[in-house]
Amino acid sequence: MNALAATTRNFRRASRLLDLDPKLEKSLLIPFREIKVECTIPMDDGKLASFVGFRVQHDNARGPMKGGIRYHPEVEPNEVNALAQLMTWKTAVAAVPYGGAKGGIGCSPGELSRSELERLTRVFTQKIHDLIGTHTDVPAPDMGTNAQTMAWILDEYSKFHGHSPAVVTGKPIDLGGSLGRDAATGRGVMYATEALLAEYGKSISGSTFVIQGFGNVGSWAAQLIHERGGKITALGDVTGSIRNKAGIDIPALMKHRNDGGALKDFHGAEVMDSAELLVLDCDVLIPCALGGVLNKDNAPDVKAKFIIEAANHPTDPEADEILAKKGVIVLPDIYANSGGVIVSYFEWVQNIQGFMWDEEKVNNELEKYMRSGFHHTKAMCKSLDCDLRMGAFTLGVNRVARATLLRGWEA
Ligand SMILES: NC(=O)C1=CN([C@@H]2O[C@H](COP(=O)(O)OP(=O)(O)OC[C@H]3O[C@@H](n4cnc5c(N)ncnc54)[C@H](O)[C@@H]3O)[C@@H](O)[C@H]2O)C=CC1
Numbered sequence: 210m211n212a213l214a215a216t217t218r219n220f221r222r223a224s225r226l227l228d229l230d231p232k233l234e235k236s237l238l239i240p241f242r243e244i245k246v247e248c249t250i251p252m253d254d255g256k257l258a259s260f261v262g263f264r265v266q267h268d269n270a271r272g273p274m275k276g277g278i279r280y281h282p283e284v285e286p287n288e289v290n291a292l293a294q295l296m297t298w299k300t301a302v303a304a305v306p307y308g309g310a311k312g313g314i315g316c317s318p319g320e321l322s323r324s325e326l327e328r329l330t331r332v333f334t335q336k337i338h339d340l341i342g343t344h345t346d347v348p349a350p351d352m353g354t355n356a357q358t359m360a361w362i363l364d365e366y367s368k369f370h371g372h373s374p375a376v377v378t379g380k381p382i383d384l385g386g387s388l389g390r391d392a393a394t395g396r397g398v399m400y401a402t403e404a405l406l407a408e409y410g411k412s413i414s415g416s417t418f419v420i421q422g423f424g425n426v427g428s429w430a431a432q433l434i435h436e437r438g439g440k441i442t443a444l445g446d447v448t449g450s451i452r453n454k455a456g457i458d459i460p461a462l463m464k465h466r467n468d469g470g471a472l473k474d475f476h477g478a479e480v481m482d483s484a485e486l487l488v489l490d491c492d493v494l495i496p497c498a499l500g501g502v503l504n505k506d507n508a509p510d511v512k513a514k515f516i517i518e519a520a521n522h523p524t525d526p527e528a529d530e531i532l533a534k535k536g537v538i539v540l541p542d543i544y545a546n547s548g549g550v551i552v553s554y555f556e557w558v559q560n561i562q563g564f565m566w567d568e569e570k571v572n573n574e575l576e577k578y579m580r581s582g583f584h585h586t587k588a589m590c591k592s593l594d595c596d597l598r599m600g601a602f603t604l605g606v607n608r609v610a611r612a613t614l615l616r617g618w619e620a
């Protein structure tokens with residue numbers, strides 16, 4: 210099922226559980242604005258190349274729209290729409306005063322030089338600068354983008370609007386970024402995992418983990434889980450997968466990666482078939498890469514007892530049903546990976562106040578927000594007798610619906 214159909218299906222199920230008025234349901238579903246722009250740049254060899262950039266602004270009832278910008282060859286309008294909608298429910302579950310948006314450029318960032326990436330980012334910003342802003346729509350990093358990408362957007366935007374640090378989050382610290390933002394999504398995943406396991410009398414220490422994706426989210430989740438005594442028995446990224454039943458030495462793997470080494474060349478583990486990664490025997494499976502990786506074809510073979518959705522929409526609704534029948538507990542993306550946008554909110558607040566927090570404050574506040582999100586999600590599960598995905602969706606959708614009605618925006 211495509212990403213938008215899957216997200217919309219979950220939204221409609223939540224809407225039915227909440228008994229929303231069909232007109233309100235319709236108004237919540239339709240995006241506020243969809244932007245599609247041509248980005249043509251000269252490449253390093255002097256030839257022109259054209260890329261297509263998107264920004265979908267889904268909803269702003271609860272505040273400025275917020276969400277990452279993805280650089281990936283598979284970026285297309287349908288998926289960006291789904292990701293923007295997910296941001297609307299996610300910011301509401303996290304109880305941060307934002308709506309939802311998402312953007313992206315269809316490109317292969319690994320095949321572009323640094324200067325090509327900079328030109329592409331600046332042209333994209335020139336095309337959308339009038340439609341984003343500190344109090345309208347605030348981008349952040351996602352797959353294939355990072356703090357440097359945000360620095361270029363900030364610089365280009367500021368040429369038109371004056372110095373505006375709060376127009377993007379996930380910036381370098383030297384440009385007003387927040388301490389702790391780089392690790393925030395992975396740290397939030399770790400807190401979410403702790404909270405879920407505790408419900409079942411378990412803990413990170415003594416549990417086994419398999420992680421797909423070793424970029425920003427996956428590598429921080431792996432480090433923080435390893436620090437707390439979790440045993441990571443397998444890991445994979447776009448280049449391949451590795452396993453070690455005794456547990457992978459994550460600090461050693463980080464050093465290997467930071468020295469430019471590929472996963473498959475790491476001496477502390479054996480190379481394995483990536484197709485097997487998601488169905489390996491483990492306590493906790495954490496997808497931290499692409500959407501739709503758990504589907505009707507592989508879900509019957511999943512052996513993990515818990516799935517923590519660090520990636521956005523990694524589980525297709527058909528897989529959800531199969532996993533539920535098998536008794537696998539799935540902690541949904543709109544709660545599990547909300548640590549990133551929570552610390553983005555702290556960054557935005559610090560920029561607006563012109564006052565920086567220390568890292569301990571950022572992490573303590575993040576922990577509070579993650580615990581509160583879990584508590585409120587569980588409360589919805591209890592009152593509506595539903596699973597965690599519907600608990601999180603009903604929590605988020607209900608908060609956005611209330612804000613919409615209070616504004617008098619009912620259709
Ligand atoms: N960066 C953030 O703050 C947040 C990211 N997310 C989600 O987390 C996921 C990962 O994002 P980041 O870590 O930021 O991206 P990233 O670009 O830093 O890392 C992506 C990782 O996924 C791997 N990957 C890509 N294609 C793959 C494939 N076919 N098979 C296996 N691995 C593959 C890459 O090799 C890399 O290790 C995405 O779904 C993103 O939307 C969610 C919330 C916040």
Ligand SMILES: O=C(O)CCC(=O)C(=O)O
Nearest residue numbers: 276277349351549550553
């Ligand atoms: O930090 C943010 O503003 C958004 C991060 C993001 O794109 C996501 O949570 O999927």
